[in-house]
Amino acid sequence: MQKKSSVSSLTQPGQRTAFDRFMWQFNQLLKIDAMNLVILVVVILIGWSIISESIPNPARYLPSPLAVVLSSVDMMVKGLLPSYFSDTLTRLVIGSAIGLAAGIPFGLLLGLNRTVADMFHPMMNFFQSVSGIAIFPIVVIWYGNSDMTVLVVILYTSFFPIAFNVLSGVREIPIRYVNAARTLGASRYQVMKDVLFPGAMPHIATGSRLSIGFAWRAVIAGEMLAGRQGLGWMIFTGQDTDSTAEVILGMVMIGLTWIILDHYLLRPIEADTIERWGLVQR
Amino acid sequence: MNAVSAKLVVEGLSHHYPDEYTGESVHALEDINLELYEGELVSVVGPSGCGKSTLLNILAGLLPYKVGTASVDGNIIDGPGPDRGVVFQEHAILPWRTVAKNIGHGLEIRGILKSERDRRVQEFIDLVGLTGFEDKYPHELSGGMKQRCQVARTLCSDPVVMLMDEPFAAVDAQTRITLQEELNRIAQATQKTILFITHSVDEAAFLADRCLVFSARPGQLKEIVEINIPREKRIWADMNNDPDFITARDRILKSVREEVSVAKEE
Ligand SMILES: Nc1ncnc2c1ncn2[C@@H]1O[C@H](COP(=O)(O)OP(=O)(O)OP(=O)(O)O)[C@@H](O)[C@H]1O
Ligand SMILES: [Mg+2]
Numbered sequence: 001m002q003k004k005s006s007v008s009s010l011t012q013p014g015q016r017t018a019f020d021r022f023m024w025q026f027n028q029l030l031k032i033d034a035m036n037l038v039i040l041v042v043v044i045l046i047g048w049s050i051i052s053e054s055i056p057n058p059a060r061y062l063p064s065p066l067a068v069v070l071s072s073v074d075m076m077v078k079g080l081l082p083s084y085f086s087d088t089l090t091r092l093v094i095g096s097a098i099g100l101a102a103g104i105p106f107g108l109l110l111g112l113n114r115t116v117a118d119m120f121h122p123m124m125n126f127f128q129s130v131s132g133i134a135i136f137p138i139v140v141i142w143y144g145n146s147d148m149t150v151l152v153v154i155l156y157t158s159f160f161p162i163a164f165n166v167l168s169g170v171r172e173i174p175i176r177y178v179n180a181a182r183t184l185g186a187s188r189y190q191v192m193k194d195v196l197f198p199g200a201m202p203h204i205a206t207g208s209r210l211s212i213g214f215a216w217r218a219v220i221a222g223e224m225l226a227g228r229q230g231l232g233w234m235i236f237t238g239q240d241t242d243s244t245a246e247v248i249l250g251m252v253m254i255g256l257t258w259i260i261l262d263h264y265l266l267r268p269i270e271a272d273t274i275e276r277w278g279l280v281q282r
Numbered sequence: 283m284n285a286v287s288a289k290l291v292v293e294g295l296s297h298h299y300p301d302e303y304t305g306e307s308v309h310a311l312e313d314i315n316l317e318l319y320e321g322e323l324v325s326v327v328g329p330s331g332c333g334k335s336t337l338l339n340i341l342a343g344l345l346p347y348k349v350g351t352a353s354v355d356g357n358i359i360d361g362p363g364p365d366r367g368v369v370f371q372e373h374a375i376l377p378w379r380t381v382a383k384n385i386g387h388g389l390e391i392r393g394i395l396k397s398e399r400d401r402r403v404q405e406f407i408d409l410v411g412l413t414g415f416e417d418k419y420p421h422e423l424s425g426g427m428k429q430r431c432q433v434a435r436t437l438c439s440d441p442v443v444m445l446m447d448e449p450f451a452a453v454d455a456q457t458r459i460t461l462q463e464e465l466n467r468i469a470q471a472t473q474k475t476i477l478f479i480t481h482s483v484d485e486a487a488f489l490a491d492r493c494l495v496f497s498a499r500p501g502q503l504k505e506i507v508e509i510n511i512p513r514e515k516r517i518w519a520d521m522n523n524d525p526d527f528i529t530a531r532d533r534i535l536k537s538v539r540e541e542v543s544v545a546k547e548e
Contacts (some may be wrong), residue, residue, distance in 0.1 A: 179373035184388040184439055185364030194387070198378045248366055280419055281377045 011101035063245040068252070071245035080234075085253065088219055088230040094213040095151055099158025100208055105164025106159075107207075108196050112188055117171050124164040132218035136225055146199035150222035157218040158211040165210065167204025170196050209266040216258055289475045290318035290341070290443050295350030296500075297336055310336040312500040314350070318443060321473040325486035327534060328496025328504075334479045335371075337501070338447045341436060341477070342368045354442050364388060365529055367441030371448040373428040375420050381431050382407065382416040388439025406434040409468060426457035433465070437472060444476045450485070459518050470513040483538055487531040495537040498544040505537045526547045 045065050052064040059067065075081040110124075111117045132153050139156075143149040173196065181195050197204075223232025235241075235250035297311040310333040318324055326334055339345035341352055343362035352359045354366060367388075375384045383390075386403040394402075407413055410430040419530060420428055429449055436444055450458045462485060469489070480486050486493045487509060495505040509530045521527045 153377070174374075176372060176374040177371055177376055179342075179362070180368070180370065180376070181387070181391075182362040183342055183364075183366065183368040184391055184435070185362070187389050190391055194391075195376065198376070201378070277378070280421070 018071070022076065060242055063248065067245045071243070072249050075246070075249070079247075081253075084230050084234045085257075088223065088232065089257070091150060091154060091219050091223075091230065092212070092215055095154030095219065096158040096212045099155050099211060099215065100162055102155075103159045103162035103207075103211065104166055104204060107163040108170060108192050108200070110163075110167050110174075111170025111196055111200070112192060113273050114171075114175070117167060121167060121171070124160065124167055128160035128164040128169060132214060133221050140226060141252045145226040147227070149226040150219070153214050153222045154218045158215040161214055162204075162207040162211040165207025166200050169200030169207075173199035173201075192274055202274045202277050205270040209262070209270050213258075216254075216261075220254055287320055288317040289320050290316075290352075290354050290477065292316045292337075292341070292352045293350055295337070295340065295347060295352055297333070297340065297345075297347055297349070299336075309500040310372055311340075312502045314501070314503055316494065316503065317473050318477060320475055322491050323469050323474075323476040323478060323489055325478045325480055325490035325493045326496060327480055327483060327486045327493060327538055329498050329538065329544075330481060332496045332499050332541070333501030334481075334496060335447055338368070338445050338477070338479055341443075341445055342366055354362040364392065364439055365442040366400060367436035367439055367444045369429070369432045369436050369444070371451055373420070373425070373452075375428060375431050375435065375468045377420050380417050380419055381412055381423070384420070384431055385434045385438050387435060392439070403437055406438045409437070409471070410434040410464065414534055424457075425453045426461060429453060429461060431463070433468070437468070437474070442475065444474050446476065446478045451480075451481070458485075463516075463518060466516045467491060468515055483531060483535045487527060487534055488518070488521060493530070493534050495534060496541070498541045504541065505533075507533050507537075 041166045048062075049064050049066075051065075052062045055061055058064060063071075110120045135156055136149075136153060139149050139152050143152060177195050177199065178191055181191050186194065211253060219230070220232040223230035224236040227233040231250050231253055235247045235254075238246035238250065292314055295311060295314040296309075296454040298307040298309050300307050312363075314337065317326075328334055336345065339348045341359060343359050343366065346360075350540055357365070359366075375381075376387070379387065382400075382403050385406055386399045389399045389402060394542065407416060412427060412430055412434065414422065415427065420431070423431065432449065450461045453461065466489060468474075478486070478489055487507075490509055491496070491513075493507045493509060494503055495507065496502065507530050509526065511526050515524070
C-alpha cells in the first residue's frame with residue numbers, strides 16, 4: 001500500500017497512475033457485487049412471495065415478505081423489537097467480552113510451559129468441540145431456566161475456542177524467541193507479554209472471531225431454551241402463538257445482525273491483523 | 283587483561299542427555315574445567331556433536347545440569363539471567379519488534395527509563411553499524427544485519443559474560459569475514475568477556491585470546507592454544523602472513539582433525 005501511494009504522489013497531478021486505475025477497477029468490482037446482491041435479494045423476495053401466495057393458509061405456514069415487514073412495524077411501534085434486540089446484543093457483548101478476557105490469558109498461561117501446553121492441548125480441543133447447545137442440558141440442571149444459564153453457556157462457548165486458538169498459536173512460536181527473552185532477564189510475565197502475546201496475535205484475531213460467532217449461536221439457542229427475552233425467545237414463543245411472521249422476522253434479524261457484525265467489524269479486524277502480522281513476521 | 287578475577291568458572295561439569303526411547307543416555311560433556319578472565323575472548327572448537335552447544339546452553343541457564351558447578355562472578359548458574367548475554371546461531375530477534383526495540387529489550391525488561399534507553403540503544407546501533415535501520419523490522423534485514431542486531435541486543439543489556447554459539451555460521455563467507463573483523467573491533471572497544479563457540483578453526487584463531495579444543499563426544503577439554511596477537515593487528519588481509527596466527531591456526535587445525543577422525547570412526 002505504501003509503495004503504491006508513493007508512486008502516485010511522485011507523478012503529476014491529474015495523471016492516471018497504476019494505483020488510480022487499480023482503485024477504479026476495485027470500485028467497479030464493488031458496484032457489480034452490490035448489484036448482484038440486490039438482484040439476488042429481489043429474486044428471493046419474489047420467489048418467496050409467489051410461494052406464499054400459492055399455498056393455503058400462508059399466515060400460518062409462510063407469510064409473505066410484506067406480512068413480515070408489517071409485523072416488524074407493529075413490533076417496532078410496541079417497542080418489543082428494539083427491546084428484544086438490545087437484550088440479545090447485550091448478552092452477546094457481555095458474554096463474549098468476559099469469555100475473551102478470560103480465554104486469552106488462560107491460553108497464554110497454559111502456553112508458558114511446553115509440557116503443560118502439550119498436555120492441555122487435546123483437552124482444550126475436546127472442550128471447544130462440545131458445542132454450546134450440547135452443554136445446555138447440564139447447565140439447565142445446575143441453574144434451571146434462568147438468565148444465569150444463558151450466560152454460562154455463552155461464556156463456555158466463547159471461552160474454549162479462543163483459549164484453544166491462543167494455546168495453538170503459542171505452541172507454534174519458536175522456542176528460541178522465548179529463550180532469547182529469558183536470557184535478557186525476562187520474568188514469566190514479561191515472556192508472556194513480550195513474546196507469547198505478540199507471537200500468538202494472528203491466532204488471537206482468528207480465535208476471537210470464531211468465539212464471537214459461536215457465542216452468537218449460543219445466545220439464540222440459550223434464549224430459546226432458557227430465556228425470557230431476546231430474539232431467541234421471540235422466535236420460540238412465536239411458534240407457540242402461531243405468529244409465523246414474527247418467527248421469520250426473528251430469523252432474518254439474527255442472520256442480518258451476524259452478517260453486519262462479521263463483515264464490517266470482525267473480519268476486517270482479523271484480516272488486518274493477519275496481514276500486518278504476516279508482513280512483520282515474514 | 284591484567285585483571286586476574288575470573289568472571290566465569292566451570293568446574294567438573296559433565297552432562298548426560300537421557301534418551302526416552304532406548305533408555306540409554308547420550309554422554310555429551312565430561313569433566314569440563316575452564317575459567318574466563320575479564321576482557322578475554324575465549325573460543326571453543328571441536329567436532330560436530332562434541333557438546334559445544336550443550337556447554338553454552340548450560341552456561342546460559344537454559345539447560346539444567348547435575349554434575350559439576352558453573353558460576354559467573356561467584357554466583358552459581360541455575361537459570362537464565364541478564365548477567366549472561368547470549369547470541370544464538372539462528373537469529374532470535376523478535377520479528378514483531380523493530381531493530382531499536384529489539385536492541386533495547388533487555389533494558390526495557392529491567393525497567394530503564396525510555397530516555398536513557400534510547401541513548402544507550404543508539405550507541406550500540408552505531409557501534410554495530412546499523413545506523414539508519416532503527417525502525418526496520420527483522421524481515422527487512424539481511425542475514426548479516428540480523429546477527430549484528432543480535433550482537434547489539436546482547437551488548438546493550440551489558441552482561442558480565444557474552445556467550446556466542448556459532449553466530450556467524452549462517453551468513454555468506456564475505457559477510458562472515460566482515461562480521462569477524464567487526465566483532466574483533468567491538469571486543470577491543472568494549473573489553474567484554476566473551477565465550478565464542480565455532481566449528482571454524484580460522485574463526486577461532488582469528489578472534490580468540492585463547493582457544494579451547496574439545497575432543498569428540500563426550501566433549502572433554504583436549505588442548506588450549508594461546509594466541510597473543512594484539513587486537514588492532516587482527517585484520518584478515520594481514521593474518522595470512524602473520525606467523526603467530528599461522529602457528530596457532532595450524533596447531534588448532536591438527537588437534538581438531540585428530541578428533542574429527544575419532545568421531546568418524548565411531
Ligand atoms: N536435547 C537433546 N536431547 C538428547 N541429546 C541431545 C540433545 N541435544 C544434543 N544432544 C546430543 O548431545 C551431543 C552434543 O550435542 P551438541 O548440540 O552440544 O553438539 P555441538 O558440539 O554443538 O555440535 P554442532 O557443532 O553440530 O553444533 C550430540 O550427540 C547430540 O546428539
Ligand atoms: Mg552446536
